[in-house]
Amino acid sequence: MASARAASRGVYRYLCPNCGGPNSEERLSRGLPCPRCLPRLPRKGVSGWTGLARLLRREGTLGAGVKAMASLEEEARSLWRFFEKAVGSPPWGAQRTWAKRLARGDSFSIIAPTGVGKTTFGAAASLFYACKKGMRSYIVLPTTTLAANVARKLESMVESTGCGRVRLLVIHSKLKTSERREAMERFEKGDFDILVTTAAFARKYADRLSGYRFRLVFVDDVDAVLRSARSVDAILKIVGFDEEAIEKGLEVLRLQREQARLVGLLQSQREEVREEARKKLLEVKRRLERLEAEIEARRGRTASLIVSSATGRPRGARVRLFRVLLNFEAGGRGDIGLRRVIDSYTHPTDGVAEKVVELVRRLGTGGLVYVPIDMGVEYAERLAEELRRAGVKAEAYHAKKPLELLDRFAEGEIDVLVGVANYYGTLVRGLDLPARVRYAVFAGVPRHKFGSDIGDPHPSRLLRLLSILAESRIEEVASAARSHMGRLRRMLRVLSPAALQMIAERVARGEVEGGYDRQVLEAYQFLREALARDDVWESLRELDVGIVREGGRTYILVPDPATYLQASGRTSRLYAGGITLGLSVVVVDNEPVMRGLMKRVSWMAEVDWRRFEDLDLQSILREIDEDREKVRRVVKGLYRGVELVRTALLVVESPNKARTIARFFGQPSVRLLPGGGRVYEVATGDKILMIMASGGHVFDLVVRVDGRDLEAAGGEPEHAIFGVLRYRLGGNGAAAYTPVYTSIKRCLDCGYQFVDEASRCPRCGSELIRNSLSTVEDLRRVAWEADEVYVGTDPDTEGEKIGWDVALALRPYAPDIKRLEFHEVTKKAILEALSNPRSFDDNLVDAQVVRRVEDRWIGFTLSPLLWCDFWPRYCKRVLEEYGEKRPHMDRERCAKYKAYYNLSAGRVQTPTLGWVVDRTLAYRKKVWLYRVVHDSQLLFAVRSDDPEVPESVKRVLDNWVKHHKKTGIEPWLDVKAVVEKEEWTALPPPPPYTTDTMLRDANRLLGLGSAEAMRIAQDLFEWGLITYHRTDSTRVSDRGMQVAREWLETRFGGLAGQLYRPRRWGEGGAHEAIRPVRPIDVERLQLLVEEGVIELPGTLTRRHLRLYDLIFRRFMASQMREADALRVVYRLRVPELDGYTLTLERVVEIGRPGDAEGVTRGFTLVWPYVRPQPRLVEGREAWIRARVEGRQVPKAYPYTEGEIVEEMKTRGIGRPSTYAKIVETLFRRRYVIEVSREEGRGAGFVVATSRGINVYNYLTEELRSADEEEYGGRIAGILRRVPSLVSEDRTRELERQMDMVEKGDASRDDVLESVFNEISDLALLLNIEHPIKHRSRAEGNTQGNTWVSNFVACAVKSPEVSRVWGAGVG
Incomplete structure (x- = not known):
């Protein structure tokens, strides 16, 4: 955090955690309230919210903010203390987080690895509410065994906590008849405080259960809950929602879809469509607010629902009710996203089965063996038998085998399970035994097998085959395959597995009932027709697939990377503290399919394939076994007192980035927060990561400082200029600056962004406003839950400042905040950043502060001159010169507006505009261009303004062109071309992009x-x-x-x-x-x-x-x-042009002759923008006939947008983050427009408009000679200095100074003081700035000045300035 000084380094409105008023940067960095709430800073640190509440209570200033947080903290700590008493050790980070959510009354989905203690927490929390609060809880488990285990655990906790009066009721199928009868009688009477049952019981007795009011419903089998609409309704009723509330939830879902549709219509080109959408959107918004308020009121009377993570991806409107009614969506485990596997392969010298037996005997117990899906269950059974004959305790496992085989494997009674490599199989997806599974062996490359008749028309199966045909060299086949892929992919995203299976069965029977059926049938028919063609089969042989003949038929073997990653992932599982190491070995039975597998797996995950024979097997197996021992110790609770899993909030800028990061670690759970934010939750092993977006900047400079801001800033500022306080330091002329920030508001209707403290849009009057304070509140809510906070905004000065603002807003709620820096959004980059957090860089923050303040000061000082002084002058000129008949872009505006507020000036914007103006003016001037052309090839060109070309040459060319125009006779020249040099040279590739x-x-x-x-x-x-x-x-x-x-x-x-x-x-x-x-x-x-x-x-x-x-x-x-290039240097001599001689250089060949593979073409194989030119002559020299063409051309061509950016980089003004913004501003202000090239190809030209030319001339020329009679002597003198403010040299110098601040070689206050000294006289004299102590200076210099009076009267009508200008501080 930044160091303290006499005056605060910054003030942020609304961030006092106690009263919600302005607070200083220094107090926020210490997590303390504003000076009004806490006048005296405590000598020692304050212990949590309860300690802060005691301190404020003594001051008599305890507000609602701290009081509420202290109450929540005390509730959570009570649960923590009870947990420690019940379990015998304090809760881990994840359990502390869950306790905080329960204290707030939230419902949520748990994403956590094995050993974190989900069920233990559910049991302890249930007992806490029963014992300490007299409230009921309900625990739902997937199996009878788990229900019995939890009952025993609860009984032990009752004994540890002395809660003997708590009534525990356990109901499951293994109870004796008499025990079950007694249990059901107690259930009917409500004779229980904690109820423990299976999910089947919950579904069956949902109506009866809904009659009891629970404080907590803990569900350890969310898949069972989400299985059907009936299951979802059942759990919602148990939690406390009746039929009416559920119907309201469904109505909210419908209105949300309608809202999204209407927001899209706001972008329509037709005004009537936009207007109608606005009206309907307001109506929908009001109905949504009413329904959501009713649901929120109902939610306050319901139980907290905690569910474990889902293994699948549930779909349907009923599932989305959890989002509407309980503000969360269940997530899933990261089977592919998180894996720590040694991926290897081996080629068998004998048969595949023999190699599998050899490997299993070497690797030992705890193995999974997968056979290809086309080999089937029968082969799995045979392979298991061969393993048993070799002395391995092996069993084949598939759908027809009893579940007890898995239990026996888990207990070590079975060494190895053999199954089919089927993506949806139990051994591929449903097995999660981190302490038991050590390795996986694939008895053949995982693949799909297709014959020409295709077989089962399941959409996912068809999609796999289509993806292969999409790579065909036969374009018509590849194009059609891609088209079918898109349709099937959209189908797979929206339909459930059951619905997809029903479609496949109908298509197989030839029954087509709807659009989806027809799409599947069309894809099926396309595949059958394609695979009936011999040329398609030939093209497939060129791809990484297997083509095999069996029984007189030809089949395609397509690699199955998803199944490989899922299956091998069984060996590497999350547990509390990390991810277990696993080993995977593929016994290769088809080389092309293996190549395809390796390639396709690399597209889905970062995998480093190694030959099994090259592995240090002993050390790998030792590490594998050490990890399993850690898991066993974690599960037994032997790591007491050691923090294995912590929770962390990661804040990024955009929702897109948040979603992308979350998906690296599996299917995240999602929580919806009161302010509209979303938090994605995933597990990484040693962390449970909560990812949120700030939405970019959350604070910006205020437009007018008020008394509360001054109170928070402290000290005695001399001036307040455009949202920045200036303090004089001693008598040496030094100064300090304190920016004052407020939340950013954005109009959802017109998109206008503003900082005014208003509930309506200043531009269009809309009430659809999004205030970034709601984002701050959401971030604070989650930050309080987390053990640590990471800020991962973009890695530049702007990202550093956004992150700094976020960190200050969160600091009272999170004591541990660090900065993450990553330059690519990949799983590896994120994990590396999490392992190497850093502190915030004050220099980067200061550099961005300087940039923003300088931009505000220059813009707010100069822009009013354009609105109120330039515009009338410009309009007078327009109306005089163009009258009423000649068209002009601003004629109607000039007639309508006496002042025009859509104009701006900026330090970088103005010189950039100047370059465009200069080129535009040069474009209007003409010079002669003479082109000497041979065989449509340009030999050379001569411009009439080129000082390097002799005047005699220009005269001859000019005479010939005039003669041609007069007589129509083509002018021809004889040119002697001599090859001076011909050599092969290395053509270097271009650098990567900046x-x-x-x-x-x-x-x-x-x-x-x-x-x-x-x-x-x-x-x-x-x-x-x-x-x-x-x-x-x-x-x-x-x-x-x-x-x-x-x-x-x-x-x-x-x-x-x-x-x-x-x-x-x-x-x-x-x-x-x-x-x-x-x-x-x-x-x-x-x-x-x-x-x-x-x-x-x-x-x-x-x-x-x-x-x-x-x-x-x-x-x-x-x-x-590099590319090998043949470079030829020609010397050209033209006798008819007084022997004019010049040199011409051409690259005539790229790539050496005879290089059929193209290696010598080098980088040009992928970069097609470097092309050879034809030879000029054959042999060493020759005379060639050339035609002379002459025409008038612009003295200079306008810039393209790309060239403007290149010029900014070359001349050293602007930065990568601002290049595009500057150009966009020029277009938005209508200073420039884009026009097409004459030839109609390539990027358009950017030319300055009449408005842009006049704005530039006003700022750089007209004000340089400001008239004393018109402006007054004092003001005229100051206005004459305006051109220097926006000069290119001064802009470049300021960029250099900001670079120095970024590097720590200059202070932000010194640079801001130099800028203030440039604009202060102008600001004071124009009555823009708010002098706090020296009001008389401004008044003394402007009293009686008519121009100033008129100017101020005009400027205060601007929405941006009306709240800035005026006497004193508001």
Whole structure:
């Protein structure tokens, strides 16, 4: 946290945890209330909320905020103390978090690994409410055995806590008849405090159970609860919701869908559609608020529901009722997301079965053996028999076998289970025995087998085969396959497994009932027709699939990576404290299928394949066994006093990024918070991670400082200028600055963002306002639950400031807050960042403060001059010059507005506008261009304004062109071309992209505007597809080089070693170039998204794909060998132009002759934007005939958007995070527009409008000679200094100073003082600034000045300024 000083470093409104008023940065950093609530700072630290409440109570200032938190904390601590007494050890982090949620009355889904003590917590909490609060609880378990175990555990806890009067009732199927009769009688009478039953009992007796009021319902079998609509209704009734509440919940779901539809209509181009949508949206919003308030009132009278994580992905409206009524969605385990497996393979010298037996005997007990699905249960049985004959206690396990086999395996009575590698099989998905399963052996590569008749038309099965045909070189087949894939993928996302199976059965019978059935039938028929073609089979042989002949028929063997990852994942499970190490061995029975498996697995997870024979097997097995011993000790409770699992809140900026990160670790549980926020919860082994989005900036500078702000800031400020307090320090002229921040409001109707303390949008008057305070409250709510908080905002100065603001807001609620920095959104990057948190960098925060304050000061000082002084002058000129008939973009506005408030000026914006203006003016001037062309090839060109070309040459060319125009005779020249040099040279590849070069090429090659390109790049980054896109570094990390190597090996096979040339490009620093994060090219990315292997939180559009492809190709090129290029240097001599001589250089060949494989083409194999030119002559020299063309051309062509960004980088103004914003502002202010090129191809030109030219001239020229008679002598003198404020040199110098602040070589206050000194006279004289102590200075200089009076009267009408200007501080 920042160091203290006499005046606060910042003030934040609404962040006092006690009264909700303004609070200083220093107090927030210590977790303390504002000075009004706590005038005297405590000498010692305050112990928690209860300690703070005692302190404030003594002051007589205890407010609702601290009082509520102290009450919650005391309730949670009571449960913690009771838990420790019941269990014999204090609760772990996860259990403390659950206790806090219960204290608040929340319902939630538990995501936690084995050994964390979910059931123990449920039992202890139930006993706490029964013993200490006199409240009932209900525990629901999946099996009779578990119900009996929990009953014994509760009896032990009763004895430990002295709660002998608690009535415990356990009902399960193993009770004797008399015991069950007695239990049911007690149940009917309500003679219990804690009820323990199975899920089947809960469903059967839901109506009776709903008659009891429970404080806690703990369900350890959420899959059973979510199985059907009836099950969902049953549990909701038990919790306390009646039929009416459930119907209201369903109505909320319907209205939410309607709300989403109407929000989409607000983007319509038709005003009447938008207006109608606004009206309906307000009506829907009111109905939703009413229903949600009624549900919230009902929720306050219901039990807290805790459910364990789900193994599947439940769907349907009834399941979504949990989200509406109880504010959570159940999550699932991360079977693929979290794995720690040694992945290996081996080639058998004898048969596969013999190799499996050999491996199992070497690896020992605790193994799973998987046979390919096409080999079936019979082969699994035979293999188990062979293992038994070899002395291994093995059993085949499948659907027809008793469940007790799993129990015997878990107890060690069976060494190995043999099953089928079926994605939905019990041994693949449902087995979770971290203390028992050590390794997995695959008796053949996991795959699917398809014949030409296709077989079972299950949609998921068809999708797998379609994904193979989508890679076919036969375009019509590949295109059709991709089309069917998209339809089936959408179907799989919305339909349940049961519904999909019913569709498959109907299609197999030839019964088509609806659209989904028809889509499946069409895909089925397409596949059958495709596999009847010989050319399709030939194309399949080129892919990594197996083609086998059996019984006179041909089959395709398609690798099954999902089943491999699921099955091998049984060996690596989460437990309290980590993830167990596992070993997987694939016995290869088909080499192409194995290659395909390895390739496809790499697209889904980071897997490093190794030969089994190369493993240090002894050390691996030793580590595997050590992990199992840890699990056994955890389960037995032998780690008392050791914190194995902690809870952590991770705050990122965008909801997209939050969802992407959460999905790395499985299917997250989701909680909906009162402020509208979502928190995603996943387990990582030693942490339970809660991930939330801040939505970007949550605070911005206020427009007007008030008395409460001054009270929080402390000291005696001299001025308050545009939301920043200035303090004079001593007599040496030094000053300190305190920014004052408030929450950001955003209009959901028009999108306008503002900081005014208003409930209506200042622009459109809409009441649909989103206040970032609701986000802050949600973040605080979750931060209080967590053991630690990590802030993972973007890795730049802006991200550091956003994170700092979030940390200050959360500090009173979370004592342990750290910064995470990651440059790519991948699981590995996130885990590495979690392992290496850092403190906040004050220098980065200060640099962003300087940037924001400087932007505010310059903008608020200069923009009013444009609104109220420039606009009337400009309009007078427009109306005089254009009259009523000639068109002009601003004629109607000039007639309508005396002042125009949609104008702005900025330090970077203005010089950038100047470059566009200069080019635009040059574009209007014409010069002659003479082109000398041979065989449609340009030999050379001469411009009439080129000082390097002799005037005699220009005169001859000019005469010839004029003669041609007069006579129509084509002018021809004889040119002698001599080859001076011809050599093979190495053409180097381009470096990977930085922000400016990416924006340049996105504009030049794709036609994307800079703002649009940045938005698309932001999506690609947040979706985990590229590294951070705001960077000026070309550095490539080791991981980046590995990505390039892996893709080159996949794409070019054996040639990869000759093509791969790893390059670092840049050294040092944490930032990296823009690159793909995985070795997946654009074609593969599209297929994987359609196949559902990669799930993105947004829609992948054609523009996303094009930009990704550009970034991907550029990066791969940067890591490839140089291209061998044949360079020819020609000397050209033109006798008819006074012997004019010049040199011409061309690359005429790329890649050496005879190189059929193309290795010598190097990087140009993937970067197609470097092309050879034709030879000029054959042989060493020749005379050639050339035609002269002449025409007038612009003196200079306008910039493209990409060139503007490139110019900003070259000239040293702006930063990667601001390039696109500056250009976007110029367009939004209508200072510039885009026009098409004359030839109609490529990025459009950016030209300055009349408005833009006049704005620039006003700021840089007209004010330089401000008239004393018009403005008054004093003001005119100050206005003449305005051009220096926005000069390119001053802007570049300020950028340099901000860089120094970022590096710690300059202080933020010194830089802000230099800026203040530039604008202070202007601000004071124009009566903009709020002088606190020296009011007379401003009044003395402006009294009686008519221009100032008129100017202020005009400016205060602006929505942005009306609350800024005026006397004193509000």
